[in-house]
Each structure stands twice: as C-alpha cells, then as structure tokens.
Amino acid sequence: MRQISFSRPSSLLADSAVLILIGAFIYSLTIFGHQWEASFNPTSQISTSMGSLVVYTAFSALRGLIAYLISLTFTICIGYWAAKSAKAERIILPFLDIMQSIPVLGFLPGLVLGLVAIFPKTNVGLELASILMIFTGQVWNMTFAFYSSLKSVPTDLKESATVMKLSWSQRLKYLELPFSAMNLTWNSVMSMAGGWFFLTVCEAFTLGNQTYRLPGLGAYMAVAIETGEGQAIVAGILAMAFVILTYDIILWRPALVWAHRFRLEDNQNQKLEEPLIQLLIKRSSVMRVTKVLQYFLNKNRTRLSKRIQAPAREMRQFKLWAILGHPLKYLRYPMYLVVISMIGYLAVNLLRVLSVLSLMEWLEILRDTAFTFGRVVVAVVIGTLWATPAAIWIAQSPRRLQIMQPIVQLMASFPAPMLYPLAIAVFLYFKFDFEFGSMLLMLLGVQWYILFNVLAGALRIPSELQMSMNLMNSSKWQQWRYLYIPSVLPALVTGWVTAAGGAWNASIVAELVVYKGQVLKAQGLGALISQAAEHGNFAKLAACLTVMVIFVVILNRTFWSKMYKVAQVRFRMDL
Numbered sequence: 001m002r003q004i005s006f007s008r009p010s011s012l013l014a015d016s017a018v019l020i021l022i023g024a025f026i027y028s029l030t031i032f033g034h035q036w037e038a039s040f041n042p043t044s045q046i047s048t049s050m051g052s053l054v055v056y057t058a059f060s061a062l063r064g065l066i067a068y069l070i071s072l073t074f075t076i077c078i079g080y081w082a083a084k085s086a087k088a089e090r091i092i093l094p095f096l097d098i099m100q101s102i103p104v105l106g107f108l109p110g111l112v113l114g115l116v117a118i119f120p121k122t123n124v125g126l127e128l129a130s131i132l133m134i135f136t137g138q139v140w141n142m143t144f145a146f147y148s149s150l151k152s153v154p155t156d157l158k159e160s161a162t163v164m165k166l167s168w169s170q171r172l173k174y175l176e177l178p179f180s181a182m183n184l185t186w187n188s189v190m191s192m193a194g195g196w197f198f199l200t201v202c203e204a205f206t207l208g209n210q211t212y213r214l215p216g217l218g219a220y221m222a223v224a225i226e227t228g229e230g231q232a233i234v235a236g237i238l239a240m241a242f243v244i245l246t247y248d249i250i251l252w253r254p255a256l257v258w259a260h261r262f263r264l265e266d267n268q269n270q271k272l273e274e275p276l277i278q279l280l281i282k283r284s285s286v287m288r289v290t291k292v293l294q295y296f297l298n299k300n301r302t303r304l305s306k307r308i309q310a311p312a313r314e315m316r317q318f319k320l321w322a323i324l325g326h327p328l329k330y331l332r333y334p335m336y337l338v339v340i341s342m343i344g345y346l347a348v349n350l351l352r353v354l355s356v357l358s359l360m361e362w363l364e365i366l367r368d369t370a371f372t373f374g375r376v377v378v379a380v381v382i383g384t385l386w387a388t389p390a391a392i393w394i395a396q397s398p399r400r401l402q403i404m405q406p407i408v409q410l411m412a413s414f415p416a417p418m419l420y421p422l423a424i425a426v427f428l429y430f431k432f433d434f435e436f437g438s439m440l441l442m443l444l445g446v447q448w449y450i451l452f453n454v455l456a457g458a459l460r461i462p463s464e465l466q467m468s469m470n471l472m473n474s475s476k477w478q479q480w481r482y483l484y485i486p487s488v489l490p491a492l493v494t495g496w497v498t499a500a501g502g503a504w505n506a507s508i509v510a511e512l513v514v515y516k517g518q519v520l521k522a523q524g525l526g527a528l529i530s531q532a533a534e535h536g537n538f539a540k541l542a543a544c545l546t547v548m549v550i551f552v553v554i555l556n557r558t559f560w561s562k563m564y565k566v567a568q569v570r571f572r573m574d575l
Contacts, residue, residue, distance in 0.1 A: 021250070024058075027058075028058040028059075028061070028062055029062070031055060031058065031059075032058065032059055032062050035059065035123060035127070035215065036122065036123055036124050036127050037122060037123075038122065038123050039121065039122065039123075040116070040119075040120060040121055040122055040123060040125075040126075041123065042116075042126065042210065042211070042212045042213070043211055043212070043213055044213045044214065044215050044219075045213075046204075046213055046215065046219045046220055046222075046223045048220065048223060048224055048227075048229055048232040050235065052215075052220070053217075053220060053235055053236070053239055054239075055215065056215055056216050056217050056219070056220045056239075057217050057239045057240075057242070057243060059214075059215055059216045059217070060199060060203070060216040060217035060218060060243070061243050061246075061247075063127075063130055063131050063134055063202075063216065064134060064192060064195050064196065064199075064243075066131050067131050067132070067134035067135040067138055067195055068138060068188070068191070068192055068195070070131070070132075070135050070139075071135055071138040071139040071142055071191060072142070072188070074135075074139050074143065075139060075142040075143045075146050075184070076146065078092060078096075078143055079142075079143045079144075079146035079147040079150065080146075080150065080172065080176075082096075082143075082147050083146075083147050083150035083151055084150075084168075093147075093561075094553060094557065096140060096143060096144065097552065097553045097556040097557070098549050098552075098553055099136070099140060100140040100144075100498075100501040100552070101501060101504055101548055101549050101551075101552030101553065101556075102136075102545060102548070102549060103504070103505045103507075103508045103526070103529060103545070103548070104133050104136060104137060104198045104201050104202065104505065104508070107132070107133055107136050108129075108133060108201075108205060108533065109533070109538065109541070111128075111129040111132055111133060112125075112126070112129045112205075112212065115128050115129045116129070123214075126212065126214055127214070130202045130203055130214050130216075133198065133201070133202040134195040134198070134199070134202050135195070137191075137194045137195045137197060137198045137202075137505070138191040138192060138194050138195040139191065140498065140501060141187055141190055141191045141194060141449060141498040141501075141502070142184065142187050142188060142191045144494055144497060144498055145180075145183050145184060145187035145453065145456075145491075145494055145498075146180055146183070146184050146187075148183070148490060148491070148493075148494045148564075149176075149179060149180030149183045149184065150176055150180060152490050153175065153176060153179050157175055157179070158175075161174075161175050178262040179262065181258070181259040181261075181262045182259045182260070182262060182456050182459050182460055183453075183456040183457070183460070183491065184259075185252075185255050185256055185258075185259040185456075186256075186259075186452045186453070186455055186456035186459075187452060187453065187456065188252075188255070189252050189256075189409055189452060190448055190449060190452040190453075190498075192247070193448060194445075194449075194502065196240070196244075197445050197502075197506070198505075198509070199216070199217065199218035199221075200218040200219070200221050200222045200225075200509075201218070201508075201509060202218060203216040203217075203218035203219040203222070204218060204219040204222035204223070205533075206533070206534050209536065217236060217239055217240060217243070220232070220236050220239075221233070221236040221240075224236055225420075225421055225514070225515065226514060228515075233421055237419075241410065244409070244410055245406075245410065248406055248409055248410070252409065253406075256405065260459075350542060350546070353538070353539050353542050354539065354542060354543050354546065356539050357539055357540065357543055361540065361543070362543070364528075365525065365528065365540075365543055365544055365547050366547065367523075368523055368524050368525045368527070368528050369525045369547055369548070369551060371522075371523050371524045371525070372504070372507050372511070372524040372525040372526055373551070375438065375439040375442055375503070375507070375511075375522075375524065376442070376500055376503040376504060376507075378439055379439055379442045379443045379446050379447075379499075379503050380446065380450075380496060380499050380500055380503060382443055382447070383443060383446055383447035383449075383450045383451075383499060384450055384492075384496070386447070387447050387448075387450040387451035387454060387495075388450065388454050388488070388492065390451060391450075391451050391452075391454035391455040391458055391488075392454065392458045392480075392484050392488065394408070394455060394458075395455055395458030395459050395461070396458075396466075401459075408448075408451065408455075411448070419444060420441060420509075420513055420515070421515060423437070423440065423441060423444070424437075424513060424515045424520065425515075427520075434520045434521070434522050435522045435523065437520075437522075438507075438510045438511045438513075438522035438524070439510075441506075441509075441510035441513070442503050442506045442507060442510040445502060445503075445506045445510075446499045446500075446502045446503040446506060447499070449495050449498045449499035449502055450492070450495040450496065450499050451495075452495070453491045453492065453494050453495030453498070454488050454491055454492050454495055456491055457487065457488035457489075457490065457491025457492065458484065458487070458488050458491075460487075461483070461484070461487045461488075465483060465487075466479075466483070469482075469483055489567045490567040492567075493560070493563045493564055493567045496560070496563070497556065497560050497564075500552075500555075500560075501552065504525075504526075504548060504552060506526075507524055507525060507526025507527075507529075508526040508527075508529050508530050509526070509530075510522075510526060511523075511524040511525075511526035511527040511530070512526065512527040512530040512531065525544055525547070525548055528540070528544050529541060529544045529545065529548075532544060
C-alpha cells in the first residue's frame, strides 16, 4: 500500500495563491447564484464604475465556462456519433452545417422569448438564453474538429485495436480520445474565443421595442462603446485580458501539456514546461488534503468495487432491451411521423411569414448576400496566407511554441468587437472606406480558426518524418510541399469550414457598428440581419437567416464536402 508523502516543502506564496483562487471561485458562484434568483429585470442598469466591473467580469467568466462544459459534452457525444454511424453522419453533418451558418442573432429571439416565457419571474430565462447563445458561438468548431480527428485515425492503429479486441469504450478511451486530444484541445481554446467574440451581443441586445441587458463584461463594453467612455473601454479591455490569462494559467496550459503527451511519434524528446498552476498545487499544503482522500479511496477501492460489481452483474443478467426492444422497434415509425409533422408545421409557418416580403426585398437580400460572400472569401484567403505558414513555423520548435502559445491564445481569445473602437478610430483617421474596413473587422475574428486548426495539425506531425526529410537533404520548399502542407491539410480544411462559418456569423457585428453615436454600415447580409433584429422585423430577419442557411449549406455540401473527402482519403497520417 502506497504511503502518504508530505516530503515536498510547502510555500506560503503557493498556499496564498491557491486560497485566493478557491475563495474567488466560491464568491463568484455565490453572487452569480443570487443573480439567477433575482427578480426578472431585462433592463439592468449597467454601471461603468471599477467596482461593478469586477462583478461583471466574474459573471461573464462563469457564463463562458458553463457554455464550454455544455459544448464539450455535445462535441464528444455528437461528434463520436457522426464519425461512427453512416446513417447518423448523413443527418448530423447537414444539421451542423445549418446550425453553424445561423448567426447568434438568429438564435436570439427564440431563445430569449421562449426561456423568458418559461421563467417569467426570475432571471433564469435570460441567463440560460445568454449561456446558450455563447454555446452556439463555441460548439460547432469543436464538433467539426473532433469529428475530423476521429475520421483521420490511422488505419494501422484501427487494425491494432481490432486485433486487441477492444470494445467501443476502450477504443474511445485508449485510441480515439488520445489521438484527437491535440486537435480537440487547441480547438477548445479557439471555441472559447468564439464564445467571447459575441459576448457583447449575448449580454446586451434589442428585440423590437425591448432592450435586454444582463450584468456582465459584454454589456459593460457595449455601454462603454455606445457612450464613448474611453476610460471604461480601456478598463473593459484590461478586464477581458485578465479573464483570458486566468483561463490560460488555470485551464489551457495544463490541458495543452496533457495533450502534448499524445503526439503521434515513438520518441517524444520534446517536453513542455510544467504549468504554473501545477507547480502551485504541488507546493501548496492546502491541496495536500486531496492526498488523504486519495489514500482512503485506494485503501477501500477493492471493497467498493466488489459492492458495485455484484449489482452490475445482476443488471447484465436482466436484459432490458430483450423485453422492450421488440415494442420500441415499432414505435419508431410513429416517432418519424411526429418529427415529419413538426418539420412540416414549422415549414408552413415559415412560408407564411416569408410571404409578406415583396420581390424587391428578396432581391435586396440576395444582392447583400453576394456582398457578404465576397468579404467572407477575401477574409478566409487572407487568413490562410498568413496563418498557415505561421502555425507550421510555431509548431516546428518547442521553444517557439512555449513563447508564442500564450501570445497567440491571448490575441485569438480576445473578443474582436471589443477592439472595434480602436480599429474604427484608425479607419476614420485614415478615411478608409467602411465597405473594405468591415472585411478587416471580420478578419480579426476568423483568422484564428485557421491558425489554431493548422497548429493542432502541425503538432501531430511525427518528428521522425522531419528527421527523414533532413537526412535526404530536402530543401525547405520540398519539406513544405511534401511534408508540411499534406500533413496539415485535413486540419486546414476544418479550419476553412469553421472560419467561413465564423465569417458569416461575424458579419452581423462587422457590417454594422455604432461608434460614439455614429452608425457605420457596409452593404451586406449581416447589416440587414442586425437592422431587422433591432427593429423587430421578424419577417425580414427570417428571410435573411433562411437565405444565409441555404447558401452556406449548399456551399458546404458541394465544395467543402469534397475537400473533406480529399483530405481524409489522400492525406491521412497513416503509419
């Protein structure tokens, strides 16, 4: 039996840091719980004082964390299902395409009005709506990345798992999750950034004549930008940077070090520096209480396992599916009928809503869709040209990765709309045309999807392949052509798909911006959606969202699906 060891010297600094973190987390949960229980107040007064900013920052940080936990659960369940079932794949991938192409404002009316109707007396409905809107900004990138990783598992590893007769759960635990760990972790960082991107929209928005504001950092920045308070804007930017760095230290650094253990190579000589939070936990005597709990758990593990296994054996003998499976087999047809009826009902109501629009309004929507599509293409191309070589260059050196990872993560995680005032000030100073400037605003957010996906793909390249290319005296051009680009192409395609979807979503905040009372508008579908939501024109909002969904789904089902197949078949990392 392993004995408890307390030989490691404790540190007063480590104890203080751990206690502060635990206390801050408990205090944040307490005041956040009171916010949920408070009486329904859709128009909370947002104060721009420094004291209020601390509370608002804690609220937004917790909303982002809750949304990420929901996103991670959704990703593992739905991504695994799509990768393992051909029938599910034919339904799930179009569903993900549709959901990814719907902007946050598309989910906003239904979520807010529906949840407020369910919880009319407290803030629970508004809080849930805000969290779910942040969730829609996070989850699609993660799900596509996890699905792509599962489809790219090398054939040799699959055959080894088959020879070892691993069950589906053992395959997931020992092969598929470790193989996808690098890609999933980096895309989790990017997805958290996607949630922050729409933070101002998720916490401060207008539906018709009703303004909704939730106490949070996004609402704080929205008020500061509207009123043009420079000091409040700077304070909000610093608070957002603090949240991002805190998450980096506590969550993402340890996660990336953990994911680095699963690189696809035999000899891993590259080791990352131990995360700061791990060092604090090791040096803190406060956290050693977990060793005591672990000791008693190990001591009683055998006894507990026997108590658990006996009922489990009895449950296996009682085959519930043998009793219920036969009747359920025939219930699926009524279930199909119910689903088809619901879809038909929604389609009929949608057509009824869309029928009030004139031909000129439809032509306006199609014309503005073409403008937004052009900006999306240019933004993705520019992002690819700089992000792909930058990501490969960073991945080639552990030292570069250690230095650049927090910098890139901070830049990617920072909500681009919070930087819009600075960018717009530059545009106004140099008299840039906002038709072009809106594309640059769009680029501020979408370029990171490409960088993080390519970086995750480049980190999976075995060092043996790099050494083999060096032994053959290959030139830099040959290495890029025959090693780096083919190796990262599956991840790059995922980056393109998610970046394009992110660009369409970003259009709603990039094509219509209010700065110091001045409205800057670029012609495009995003501006139309923002105006329709603000004025409560739900018919035009539904039409814009329908056109965007149809356009994006057709593009994904034709061009991007072919790119996926080419990347997964011709450029697999088979051993």
